[in-house]
Amino acid sequence: xNTEPLPKQYDRAVAEKKWRDIWKKEKTFQFKNNxxxxxxxxxxPPPYVSADHLHAGHIMSYAQAEFIVRYKRMCGFNVFYPMGxxxxxxxxxxxxxxxxxxxxxxxxRSDFIKICxxxxxxGAQTYKNLWDSLGISVDWTKTYSTIGPLATKISQWSxxxxxxxxxxxxxxxxxxxxxxxxxxxxxxxxxxxEDDSKINxxxxxxxxxxxxxxxxxxELLPACVALYVNPNDKRYKHFIxxxxxxxxxxYEVPILSSEKVDIEFGTGLxxxxxxxxxxxxxxxxxxxxxxRALIREDGRLNELGGKYQGLKIExxxxxxxxxxxxxxxxxxxxxxxxxxxxxxRCGVPVEFILSKQWFIKIADFKDKWLEYGKKLNxxxxxxxxDYDLWVNSIKWDWCISRQRYYGVPFPVWYCKNCSEPIFAxxxxxxxxxxxxxxxxxxxxxCGHKEIVPENDVMDTWAxxxxxxxxxxxxxxxxxxxxxxxxxxxxxxxFEIIRTWDFYxxxxxxxxxxxxxxxxxxxxxxxxxxxxxxxxxxLGNYIPSEKLLEEYGADAIRYWATGATLGQNLRFNIQExxxxxxxxxxxxxxxxxxxxxxxxxxxxxxxxxxxxxxxxIVQELNQSLKNVSxxxxxxxxxxxxxxxxxxxxxxxTDYYLEFIKYRLAASDNKSKKAARYTLTKIFLAxxxxxxxxxxxxxxxxxxxxxxxxxxxxxxxxxxxxxxITIKKDKDxxxxxxxxxxxxxxxxxKSEKGMSLGFELEEYxxxxxxxxxxxxxxxxxxxxxxxxx
RNA sequence: GGGCGCAUAGCUCAGUUGGUCAGAGCGCACGGUUCACAUCCGUGAGGUCAAAGGUUCAAGUCCUUUUGCGCCCACCA
Numbered sequence: 001x002n003t004e005p006l007p008k009q010y011d012r013a014v015a016e017k018k019w020r021d022i023w024k025k026e027k028t029f030q031f032k033n034n035x036x037x038x039x040x041x042x043x044x045p046p047p048y049v050s051a052d053h054l055h056a057g058h059i060m061s062y063a064q065a066e067f068i069v070r071y072k073r074m075c076g077f078n079v080f081y082p083m084g085x086x087x088x089x090x091x092x093x094x095x096x097x098x099x100x101x102x103x104x105x106x107x108x109r110s111d112f113i114k115i116c117x118x119x120x121x122x123g124a125q126t127y128k129n130l131w132d133s134l135g136i137s138v139d140w141t142k143t144y145s146t147i148g149p150l151a152t153k154i155s156q157w158s159x160x161x162x163x164x165x166x167x168x169x170x171x172x173x174x175x176x177x178x179x180x181x182x183x184x185x186x187x188x189x190x191x192x193x194e195d196d197s198k199i200n201x202x203x204x205x206x207x208x209x210x211x212x213x214x215x216x217x218x219e220l221l222p223a224c225v226a227l228y229v230n231p232n233d234k235r236y237k238h239f240i241x242x243x244x245x246x247x248x249x250x251y252e253v254p255i256l257s258s259e260k261v262d263i264e265f266g267t268g269l270x271x272x273x274x275x276x277x278x279x280x281x282x283x284x285x286x287x288x289x290x291x292r293a294l295i296r297e298d299g300r301l302n303e304l305g306g307k308y309q310g311l312k313i314e315x316x317x318x319x320x321x322x323x324x325x326x327x328x329x330x331x332x333x334x335x336x337x338x339x340x341x342x343x344x345r346c347g348v349p350v351e352f353i354l355s356k357q358w359f360i361k362i363a364d365f366k367d368k369w370l371e372y373g374k375k376l377n378x379x380x381x382x383x384x385x386d387y388d389l390w391v392n393s394i395k396w397d398w399c400i401s402r403q404r405y406y407g408v409p410f411p412v413w414y415c416k417n418c419s420e421p422i423f424a425x426x427x428x429x430x431x432x433x434x435x436x437x438x439x440x441x442x443x444x445x446c447g448h449k450e451i452v453p454e455n456d457v458m459d460t461w462a463x464x465x466x467x468x469x470x471x472x473x474x475x476x477x478x479x480x481x482x483x484x485x486x487x488x489x490x491x492x493x494f495e496i497i498r499t500w501d502f503y504x505x506x507x508x509x510x511x512x513x514x515x516x517x518x519x520x521x522x523x524x525x526x527x528x529x530x531x532x533x534x535x536x537x538l539g540n541y542i543p544s545e546k547l548l549e550e551y552g553a554d555a556i557r558y559w560a561t562g563a564t565l566g567q568n569l570r571f572n573i574q575e576x577x578x579x580x581x582x583x584x585x586x587x588x589x590x591x592x593x594x595x596x597x598x599x600x601x602x603x604x605x606x607x608x609x610x611x612x613x614x615x616i617v618q619e620l621n622q623s624l625k626n627v628s629x630x631x632x633x634x635x636x637x638x639x640x641x642x643x644x645x646x647x648x649x650x651x652t653d654y655y656l657e658f659i660k661y662r663l664a665a666s667d668n669k670s671k672k673a674a675r676y677t678l679t680k681i682f683l684a685x686x687x688x689x690x691x692x693x694x695x696x697x698x699x700x701x702x703x704x705x706x707x708x709x710x711x712x713x714x715x716x717x718x719x720x721x722x723i724t725i726k727k728d729k730d731x732x733x734x735x736x737x738x739x740x741x742x743x744x745x746x747x748k749s750e751k752g753m754s755l756g757f758e759l760e761e762y763x764x765x766x767x768x769x770x771x772x773x774x775x776x777x778x779x780x781x782x783x784x785x786x787x
Numbered sequence: 788g789g790g791c792g793c794a795u796a797g798c799u800c801a802g803u804u805g806g807u808c809a810g811a812g813c814g815c816a817c818g819g820u821u822c823a824c825a826u827c828c829g830u831g832a833g834g835u836c837a838a839a840g841g842u843u844c845a846a847g848u849c850c851u852u853u854u855g856c857g858c859c860c861a862c863c864a
Contacts, residue, residue: 592823
């Protein structure tokens, strides 16, 4: 045991840098293949590298999973903690387009991909630097990129396997389409947005009579294929089966009936188009309506739009309204507020467009998905509802093809003649059909020789949904690899339950009939101090580098520990300061300990413990139990509270004050027992704080305990166990002694005396066993005579 | 419109199965400390636990209703 005195101040910046370097050099957190140790596998969310403004929220979300990782490592698990970077897909493309002001029609596909790759490298490095500063104990020799060859290979294999199993199909159908990103998207990519709009009342004629339709989307008039009325609506009953003329466009559409038309809504007359919304789609399918597809892939009107052809949706709307008005068709406008489905990546309202896409079957197996959801361990339990709610609201199969550039290519070619898909063989993966040769020279179905590649790329989630498979491929050893699936823990924020978690479950089901992970730990978001979302636009955040520089990793991690599972956490500078104070306090306790140790040697003897010693041991044992239980349930916030209480209130405020007189005494049994207890308890406290504040605890462990505890890193040392003591001392009434000490402290405080002031005599009101605790109380409070 | 969550001291939040739960930290006031403490310690003030009703011997803690906030879903004619 080291007993060199410590410098007066803890140099946080130096210590954190030192330990980062040592951990790196010593490969402290590197995964070791080991047959005997139980595994703990973390399937960490690969961050989108397209974030150039890292803040407390980013720190929080990754620190939270890391508390658990460090705890599990100390508990003896062989922790597998790789890190990925999600660098493919739409988010990255949009980021690059925006940053470099790129018009994708004026750049080649390969040039664009080059810029994306370059940008993702920068982004990955930014994240890596942050995680490194934070002390995220990832095994940096085990990383992957979702655009890299490994992820590409696994994602492509996944599709081949799904196709074999009949879960993947290609079909031409109306799909959700983002006119801004110019690609098909999936239902999970939708977001709701409140929108103020107008309902336009438009007259049209049916024979000699006039009808009024109400629509918020008059630009879809040239796509109108039918009008619907409720069969019970007396006003319109006689129109059923007749025809109406579409104003401005002068063509006839049938008037049909449907119970689903709300008599009260609008004018009670519904205009059905190709395809304005889900209702249109449904009517089109069930009633086999004509098709008048109007919206082009770029969100402009096609030739059906007549003189409005080529206009953007909003432009066409304005122009058509104005023309309706001019011609006397528009009789009224009403303000309405409704929710629009927009694409979550760009906020642009989505359209339905007829298109040929690849789909994974999900809509018909809701029961299956719900069953898996039930089998998962959700932390917190209540977040399972988010999952269930999503599954129940699924309407369509998962569209996984994207008409974009920067993503994993489909391992598919087509026969130019009969469109038969030709899949790559497994040995060919990873494959890029746009560059690589197809596995056959002619179509197996029709014998045609012209084979063309698939140009689409996969939905970014098509790759993310196989991360549990990707991470196990990072290990070469076959025997170990097989044990790395399913993962133990999937930590992620609640908004990607319906995407990342759900899709991963779907894939895992099709591939292995198994859950992809055992536990899901759901975190919330970091908010600003007022509870608002942190955003670049609002500028309501301190950049992460600045935070780290000013307060240090331990202090910020301390704040992040405060989040309740599944709940958002407000930024709170006071908590960060409290964290910093905790590191300083730990440092000072270490100084006190080392000052009083001199040539003391830690022994295993514990028979001479006194009442106060037994008391703090008992408190420690109780806290230890609570802390372990909290960590086991992923309740790091509760764990932190518990350790704080033990350390600040019980250990420093009471115990250290209780034993100062014994430490100052000349060498004797009592001093030895105090030193023994002091060092034992402090070691346990350091270890309990270690998952939360890895730097200060590592520093002090190495300064004091390295030789006696026997590990080169506290993070590789064992989680503390209960301290056993001989049961010859009954301390069940020790709280009375504490009450008595409180009473004397209060007396001194009220009299304006210092707590160290020596009182000649004091008349105690608290009833205590004077024979038992009298001497202790007198010594601990500096009272000569206790009455 | 449907579902879920939240509402506890000035601020940020803890409060397992109903009975020392009315708490912590920060902030504030007063005092003391500088031989562990870029401080720290002690003491203190502050809340009818959103509102109303109910169940119970007993309710922040269970039930009903109301209000406010947040999230998700639906309606988009």
